[in-house]
Amino acid sequence: MADLKLKQRIDNIVSRIDNDAVRLIGVTKKKDATIIQEAYEFGLRDFGESYVNEFLTKQKSVSKPDVTWHFIGHLQRNKVTDVIPIAKFIHSVDSIRLVDEIEKNAVLLRLHANVLLEVNISNDPNKHGFSDHELTACLEHLYQCPHIALCGLMTIPKLTNDPSETRNYFKKMRLILEKSVQSHGNLFKAHELSMGMSDDFEIAIEEGATMVRIGTGIFGER
Numbered sequence: 090m091a092d093l094k095l096k097q098r099i100d101n102i103v104s105r106i107d108n109d110a111v112r113l114i115g116v117t118k119k120k121d122a123t124i125i126q127e128a129y130e131f132g133l134r135d136f137g138e139s140y141v142n143e144f145l146t147k148q149k150s151v152s153k154p155d156v157t158w159h160f161i162g163h164l165q166r167n168k169v170t171d172v173i174p175i176a177k178f179i180h181s182v183d184s185i186r187l188v189d190e191i192e193k194n195a196v197l198l199r200l201h202a203n204v205l206l207e208v209n210i211s212n213d214p215n216k217h218g219f220s221d222h223e224l225t226a227c228l229e230h231l232y233q234c235p236h237i238a239l240c241g242l243m244t245i246p247k248l249t250n251d252p253s254e255t256r257n258y259f260k261k262m263r264l265i266l267e268k269s270v271q272s273h274g275n276l277f278k279a280h281e282l283s284m285g286m287s288d289d290f291e292i293a294i295e296e297g298a299t300m301v302r303i304g305t306g307i308f309g310e311r
C-alpha cells in the first residue's frame with residue numbers, strides 16, 4: 090500500500106534541499122510507526138521524535154539497522170537512560186542539569202552521547218533552550234563531561250510571518266556557533282546546525298543549517 094503522496098512529498102523536500110551536506114530528518118511525532126516504514130522504503134533514513142515513550146515504541150517496531158534516530162524534544166532527566174543508547178543525536182539539550190544527567194548515564198552505560206545544545210534564539214519565554222550567556226556557562230561546564238560529544242547547536246525560533254525575522258534568527262545561530270567554535274573549539278566533535286522546519290527550511294539552509302527537521306511537509310498535518 091505504497092502511499093504515493095508520501096513519496097511525492099519526500100521527493101519534493103529532497104529536491105528543494107538540493108545539498109548533499111544537509112541531513113533531512115523526518116519528524117514523525119504523533120504518527121504511526123507504519124509511516125516510518127513507508128518513508129524508509131522511499132529512501133528516508135533519519136527520523137526524529139519528540140516524546141520519549143513514542144520514540145521508544147516506534148524504534149522497537151522499526152527494526153532497520155541503517156536508520157538514524159534523533160531525539161528532538163524536551164528531554165526529562167529521568168528518561169535519559171532510555172534515550173541515550175538509541176538516539177544517535179540528542180538535539181535538545183537545554184540545561185546544565187540535563188548535561189550532568191547525560192554524562193552520568195553515559196558513564197554507566199559505557200557510551201558517548203552525541204548532543205547538540207538548544208539555543209532559545211528568539212528569547213521566547215515559551216521555548217526551551219539556553220540564552221547566549223547560559224550557553225557560554227554550559228560550554229565551560231562540558232569540559233567536565235568527557236562522555237558527552239558536542240556536535241553542534243539547535244534552535245526552534247519563535248513563529249513569525251516575517252521571513253526576514255526568521256532569517257535573522259538563523260544568521261544569529263550561525264554566528265553563535267562560529268563564536269563557540271572559536272572559543273571552545275576542542276569541545277566540538279562536529280559543527281552541526283540543526284535548524285529549519287517545514288515552513289522555513291530553505292531559509293535555514295541558506296543560512297548554514299546542516300540538519301533540517303521536517304514533519305508536516307512530509308507526513309502531513311498532525
Ligand SMILES: *Cc1c(COP(=O)(O)O)cnc(C)c1O
Nearest residue numbers: 116139161286287302303304305
Ligand atoms: C514537530 C517538530 C518539528 C517539525 O515541525 P514541522 O513544522 O511539522 O515540520 C521540528 N522540530 C521539532 C523540535 C519539533 O518538535
